[in-house]
Amino acid sequence: MNLLFSNDQRGTYPDSWYAAVTPPLPPFPVQKGEMRADVCVVGGGYTGLSAALHLAEAGLDVVLVEAHRVGFGASGRNGGQLGSGQRQDQVTLEKMVGRDAARVMWDLGQDAKALVRDLAARHGIDCDLREGIAWAGSASGSVNSLHAYAAHMARNYDYPLEALTPEEFAALCPSPLYKGGIVDRGAGHLNPLKLAKGLAQAAQAAGARIFERSLVLDITDGAHPVVKTESGRITADHVVLACNGYLGRLNRRVAARVMPINNFVVATEPLGARAAEVLTQDVAVSDDRFVVNYFRLSPDNRLLFGGGESYGYRFPSDIRATVRKPMTEVFPALRDVAIDYAWGGTLAITLKRLPHLERVAPNILSASGYSGHGVGNAVQAGKLMAEAIRGQSAGFDAFAALPSPAFPGGPRLRTPLLTLAMTWYAMRDRLGI
Template sequence: MNLLFSNDRRGEYPQSWYAETADPLPPFPVLQGTVKADVCVVGGGYTGLSAALHLAEAGLDVVLVEAHRVGFGASGRNGGQLGSGQRQDQFTLEKMVGPDEARRLWELGEDAKALVRDLVARHDIDCALKPGVAWAATSADSADWIHRYAAHMGDRYGYPIEAMDKEAFHAVCPSPAYCGGMLDMGAAHLHPLRLALGLARAADDAGARIFERSAVHHIKEGARVTVQTEAGRVEADHLILATGGYLGGLDTNVAARVMPINNFIVATEPLGDAAKKVLARDVAVADDLFVVNYFRLSEDRRLLFGGGESYGYRFPKDIRATVRKPLSQIYPHLAEAPLTHAWGGTLAITMKRLPHLARLGSNVLSASGYSGHGVGNAVQAGRLLAEAVRGQSEGFDTFARLPTPVFPGGGAFRSPLLVLAMTWFSLRDRLGI
């Protein structure tokens, strides 16, 4: 199944609140005929756009090809949370890779947030960037763990996080489902599609050549790489694969390690003054469940709520019903609230929930598998890919050293096995074990 065309209309953004509230760029041309470049980037999400921008600013001739529109995939549909560190917490990373490498990964995570903020400011990207992400605990044991983690981050990393008991957390997020948590004001939230469009505009202004509605169906490696689309081809010295969950069969090595999964978001009608019953402060929230609930208020005071379960590659027929169930558990008073928008998207995860950056050949690089932490990771990965092309690979190599095991069954049978695993973990959530 080709996920590029399984759930969406060709060349169109989904009917999301994000697409409705972003000013689209004029369409970039379709690739036709043969085009030559120093670097070809496949994929017009955060990773590819950031790579193209940084390469073009460094004076390289770069061509980016996108199957639909820039920002079409997860980069334009996600929850908009710019989180700290990596997808895995520092306790886990210290055990996984040791304290020194864990600290380096933390520093890279801080650099990723700084990079996003710098790009937004430098290129005047209107993406409603605001500080604050809260972690919500659904049990007393989880709240205790979160409080220990906040203390650890202050003691070992010098990073301030506010630990909150149940009463303090409810003063920020008055949901009866939560028992406490913590507030990270160094993290942030934003309008993800506007960020993607801003990066595309900046890359175009820097001289990158962007082609849309130009799906890649074949790659031939060699001293020069040939990237074949439906109506043209690119010949380049270097290739960057930045496709996220839409890789398909372009590289079997990456496909065995990076799994596409779907996630879903709904938007309520504007809540007005009642928004204070949802969030008393303008911060984003993510909870501790395996099937994470994540939410924040939009600029017009809607609740943007992500969650729900769907384990096939097809979107469910009724996304509203899929997401309404967890929404009503977190906010019972919104169980019947009108939902004006509902959309799905495909992201990429890895077994370790850490990015997969890899050298696939002497002149082929890849980055994907951000596992729900892609706003910062992906923008940063684009810069790291650009630096690696130019021979500066320290940051790239730090991520490339991370363990990225293949999914059981590799690319052929990973989906049914993932269904079984995800079903078990979601059952644990419901049973509270």
């Protein structure tokens, strides 16, 4: 079974709120016949589109092939949160890789946010970019940890995070579940599909040749790798693997370290004045649960709420019911609110919850496994691979040096093992442990 076709109709976007409000792009052509390029990029999400854009701007001949439509995968379906740093916080990173390397990761994370903002401004991408993400604690211990983290970031990174008391957090987010938290005004949120389509237009304008509905079947490495699609072949000097959760069997070494999981989002009916029961400021929120709840208000005052995960190939039959459960735990007063849109998406995680960047052959580079932090990470990874191909590999090498072990159990057992572990952590969330 191929995740590319397990839950979606070929060549169509999911029935998401993003797809409903984002102006459509005319389809790019199907790749056919024999082609030659300096670089072939496999995957039309943030990573691939950013790589294609930066390579084309540098004067290279770039072909990008996408199995569905640009922005079809996680890039066009995610929660839209442009977070600071990396998926792991700085305290965890310092313990994992040391203070010096953690500082490098922080600076790269700051660069990633700046890159997204710069690309949106430079290419006129109207992606509803707004400032601010709040981190919510559902227990006093979590709130204390968040406040301690704010103090750590101010002291060691000169980075301001607002520490909110229970009363201050309730004034921002009137949920009975949360007991306080922090606000990161340097982070942001946006419409992810608008960003993806804008990057595609920018890459095409820079000279990249983009092909959709062009499934890659095989990649043959060598001095001039060959990318075989269903109806043609591209011979290139370099290949960029930008497939994330949809890599499949194109590279088994990367697949052993990057595991696809599914996450789900709903959009309610417009809430009107009731939007103040969710948020009183235009910020996004993520909470402290192991299976994270994340939410924000849309420009038309819908609640966009993400919650729940699955680890097999198929989405649940009733995504609305799957997400309504955590949504009403966070906002019990919204039990009667209609859900207008519900969709799922496949992202990819790593064992350490850090991006996996690797040179899998001398002229084949891969980036994936953003673990829910991909809006900034993925756009940046595309740029870093473009720079590495041009001989400037410092940023790419910094990520490639991060620990990235394979998941235990191999291809057959890793999903059952992860499901067992995630079920345990979900139970801890419910019990408040």
